[in-house]
Amino acid sequence: MRIDRNSIAVVLVGVVLLALGPVLPSWAVSLLNVALCYGTVVLGMMLLMRTGIVSFGHGLYYCLGAYAAGLLDHFGKMPDMLLMVGAGAVTAGLVAAVLGLLLAKYRDIFFAMLSLAFSMILYGLLVKTASLGSTDGFNVAAKTVGGIVIAEDSVRIVVYSLAVVFATLSAFLLHQYLASHQGRLAGAIKDNELRVEYMGASVKAAVHRNYVISAVLAGIGGALMAVNIGHIDPEMTYWPQSGEFVFVAILSGTGSVFAPLGGALVFEAIRSFAYEYSPNTWQMVLGITMLLVMIFLPGGLWSLFTRKRGA
Amino acid sequence: MLTRLLRVALTGLAITAVSSAPALAQQKTSIKIGFVTFLSGPASGPFGVPAKLAAEGIVESLNAGKGPAPYQIKGIGGLPVELVVIDEAGGATKQVSEYRTLVQRQDVDVVIGYIGSGDCLAIAPVAEELKKLTVFFDCGTPRIFEEGSYKYVFRTRPHATMDAVAATMYLLDNRPAVKRVSGINQNYAYGQDSWNDFEATIKAMKPGVEIVTSQMPKFGAGQYGSEISALIASNPDVIHSSLWGGDLEAFMLQAQPRDIFKKSQLVLVAGEPYLHRLPGKIPDGTIVGARGTNGVFAPDSALKRWLVATYKAKSGGLDPNYPAYSVAQAILGVKAAWEKAAAKKIGSATPMGAAKNVKEEMEKAYAPPTQEEVIAAFERNVFDSPSGKVHMNLGKGHQAVMGTAYGSTRFENGVVKVGSIKYYDADRVTPPEGVSSLDWIKSGFKRTK
Numbered sequence: 001m002r003i004d005r006n007s008i009a010v011v012l013v014g015v016v017l018l019a020l021g022p023v024l025p026s027w028a029v030s031l032l033n034v035a036l037c038y039g040t041v042v043l044g045m046m047l048l049m050r051t052g053i054v055s056f057g058h059g060l061y062y063c064l065g066a067y068a069a070g071l072l073d074h075f076g077k078m079p080d081m082l083l084m085v086g087a088g089a090v091t092a093g094l095v096a097a098v099l100g101l102l103l104a105k106y107r108d109i110f111f112a113m114l115s116l117a118f119s120m121i122l123y124g125l126l127v128k129t130a131s132l133g134s135t136d137g138f139n140v141a142a143k144t145v146g147g148i149v150i151a152e153d154s155v156r157i158v159v160y161s162l163a164v165v166f167a168t169l170s171a172f173l174l175h176q177y178l179a180s181h182q183g184r185l186a187g188a189i190k191d192n193e194l195r196v197e198y199m200g201a202s203v204k205a206a207v208h209r210n211y212v213i214s215a216v217l218a219g220i221g222g223a224l225m226a227v228n229i230g231h232i233d234p235e236m237t238y239w240p241q242s243g244e245f246v247f248v249a250i251l252s253g254t255g256s257v258f259a260p261l262g263g264a265l266v267f268e269a270i271r272s273f274a275y276e277y278s279p280n281t282w283q284m285v286l287g288i289t290m291l292l293v294m295i296f297l298p299g300g301l302w303s304l305f306t307r308k309r310g311a
Numbered sequence: 312m313l314t315r316l317l318r319v320a321l322t323g324l325a326i327t328a329v330s331s332a333p334a335l336a337q338q339k340t341s342i343k344i345g346f347v348t349f350l351s352g353p354a355s356g357p358f359g360v361p362a363k364l365a366a367e368g369i370v371e372s373l374n375a376g377k378g379p380a381p382y383q384i385k386g387i388g389g390l391p392v393e394l395v396v397i398d399e400a401g402g403a404t405k406q407v408s409e410y411r412t413l414v415q416r417q418d419v420d421v422v423i424g425y426i427g428s429g430d431c432l433a434i435a436p437v438a439e440e441l442k443k444l445t446v447f448f449d450c451g452t453p454r455i456f457e458e459g460s461y462k463y464v465f466r467t468r469p470h471a472t473m474d475a476v477a478a479t480m481y482l483l484d485n486r487p488a489v490k491r492v493s494g495i496n497q498n499y500a501y502g503q504d505s506w507n508d509f510e511a512t513i514k515a516m517k518p519g520v521e522i523v524t525s526q527m528p529k530f531g532a533g534q535y536g537s538e539i540s541a542l543i544a545s546n547p548d549v550i551h552s553s554l555w556g557g558d559l560e561a562f563m564l565q566a567q568p569r570d571i572f573k574k575s576q577l578v579l580v581a582g583e584p585y586l587h588r589l590p591g592k593i594p595d596g597t598i599v600g601a602r603g604t605n606g607v608f609a610p611d612s613a614l615k616r617w618l619v620a621t622y623k624a625k626s627g628g629l630d631p632n633y634p635a636y637s638v639a640q641a642i643l644g645v646k647a648a649w650e651k652a653a654a655k656k657i658g659s660a661t662p663m664g665a666a667k668n669v670k671e672e673m674e675k676a677y678a679p680p681t682q683e684e685v686i687a688a689f690e691r692n693v694f695d696s697p698s699g700k701v702h703m704n705l706g707k708g709h710q711a712v713m714g715t716a717y718g719s720t721r722f723e724n725g726v727v728k729v730g731s732i733k734y735y736d737a738d739r740v741t742p743p744e745g746v747s748s749l750d751w752i753k754s755g756f757k758r759t760k
Contacts, residue, residue, distance in 0.1 A: 025415065027411055030411045030412075031408070031412075034404075127498060128498065130503055133429075133432075133454075133500060134500040135499040135500040136428045136429040136452060136454070136500035137429055139433065141436070229408075229433065230407065230437060231432060231433030232403075233403050235402035235403065235404070235429075236402075236404070238402075268408075272409070272412055275405075276395075276397070276416075279396050
């Protein structure tokens with residue numbers, strides 16, 4: 001394990017966020033909470049983008065994570081938050097390990113379309129499953145954490161704190177991975193796959209591994225979101241949801257593990273205020289933001305933090 | 312970089328700390344209603360925007376004190392009403408976030424909204440958690456109060472089970488010899504529920520009917536060539552459909568030239584709002600409903616004329632459709648409960664001269680009622696609406712019950728008219744308290760448990 005400045009910063013930010021929980025107004029806590037769940041999924045998108053591939057179907061794992069968590073509550077009668085997040089991560093990881101065997105062979109538009117197709121298969125299945133509420137979905141609630149019953153008036157703060165812990169842990173571990181030998185292959189694959197093969201590394205294995213990691217992150221994000229929102233439906237694997245993850249990933253940039261989390265927060269904040277102040281044109285506000293970022297900050301919002309140092 | 316990050320975090324913290332400083336307790340000068348409806352997406356045209364127009368028109372009229380009896384008091388309880396409109400698009404995840412924003416950042420007094428049943432299911436527990444009076448005006452799923460029990464959540468329109476039950480009664484009254492039954496419904500929760508209710512009802516009411524086909528095109532399909540072929544091939548006596556919006560219009564335009572309705576009776580459970588858009592394209596004798604005694608089914612009253620006039624002024628001459636009636640029901644429901652609570656407070660105040668602190672006592676009595684008092688007055692309340700009397704009888708007093716009506720279409724002088732209207736009492740078409748809709752239908756519509 002390498003303890004560099006960024007690892008320390010991740011932990012510090014996590015601690016600050018935990019401390020802010022009881023202090024911030026409740027609307028800000030719920031905004032942060034949603035952003036953290038989203039950010040965790042986008043961390044995985046960032047890893048894929050660094051590897052040079054874009055998935056238009058990551059809603060699949062986000063939704064699988066959420067439904068794994070939801071089914072534990074719905075049928076398993078085990079509404080333990082740690083178990084739920086664990087189930088989300090494992091389910092997403094297992095499915096990705098299988099689908100990855102096929103997907104790791106493809107690149108570019110073929111990868112994007114295939115991943116989209118898989119996510120829409122899950123959507124179709126869920127819509128036809130009336131016992132899970134079809135498009136209406138069903139409600140989810142976490143009642144315990146590691147066997148300890150959550151007091152009714154502290155649910156929000158517990159859910160938020162665990163989101164902080166999981167998001168921070170994910171960012172920390174992903175940062176470690178990106179700095180490792182295996183992780184550094186991502187950028188090399190993006191630049192030139194042939195050279196990576198000549199170096200003696202397996203491109204397919206690396207792509208497969210990164211795909212599974214990103215799916216696990218999406219599964220964790222989905223499970224956290226299910227508990228945070230308290231309701232899940234097939235919309236989570238519908239294509240606009242997957243597109244939104246790509247949107248936030250591009251908005252954030254891939255420069256650092258801070259980028260997806262910060263980008264998700266910016267996105268959520270813009271969306272929330274746009275809903276409030278321009279209810280008829282909130283989509284346009286998001287679109288214009290995206291255009292401005294693409295034109296003036298092609299490296300995403302994160303380039304705001306790196307550009308100055310170079311200059 | 313570390314210091315820069317910290318600086319950003321601290322600035323953010325400072326901004327939120329300043330903006331969230333608690334407002335000083337003040338005398339209430341207005342009532343803020345968060346109003347959530349579809350402003351974009353497929354449901355915005357037929358449901359969302361008409362609902363918004365109706366809400367704005369009604370609030371303006373009430374604020375001006377132009378409401379008919381018994382709603383002449385200005386605004387709500389004398390306080391002007393302010394609407395905060397939010398788009399319902401984006402799915403349940405976003406709606407829960409936006410609901411929290413409405414309650415916690417905008418500090419609204421009441422939330423009225425939600426057309427999508429999934430959104431209602433997701434919002435209900437959050438309303439309970441945040442302890443905020445929330446009124447669902449249009450979503451139809453019976454699951455809300457059949458699966459849960461809520462203190463802060465009300466629904467001022469009846470749930471969707473009665474659509475199927477009354478449609479079947481009307482159908483069997485007019486065509487008792489029905490044998491071969493088919494359906495075409497969208498493949499999403501409402502379409503599936505609508506068909507399942509209808510299938511269960513007709514099997515219970517007329518044993519021996521045969522379900523020859525159930526077509527489930529996807530939501531927003533637009534092309535129904537193969538579904539229409541399948542319907543024709545199965546040679547049904549009846550075609551049941553809960554299609555709405557552009558899907559219904561596309562289906563009618565494509566099905567009508569193929570002569571399918573010459574042999575088969577068409578039942579459109581939610582067809583009434585689209586009649587004026589399909590002149591000449593709806594075969595005579597089509598059975599249509601408006602999900603309650605709304606639109607053409609609403610009995611004439613001062614309240615109905617008021618809603619029609621208000622809506623026409625707002626929409627440039629259009630008649631209100633059933634979401635507009637639902638909105639009126641929700642806003643008037645809140646107003647009725649609020650004013651009932653206020654009257655009760657004044658009525659039970661210490662008589663003048665009998666107490667020492669007369670001034671304080673009277674000030675307390677004339678202060679706006681608290682949320683708890685409004686909720687107590689709302690439960691099991693009975694109030695007037697443009698579609699008739701609303702009884703808050705189900706869901707422990709939180710779910711409205713009303714009768715419904717169906718009629719048959721007739722094309723006359725270039726417009727589609729609805730005739731042979733039959734009304735069905737709430738008792739005949741709604742399950743009793745504590746029995747789920749599907750169990751009630753399967754039990755043979757028993758009134759007792």
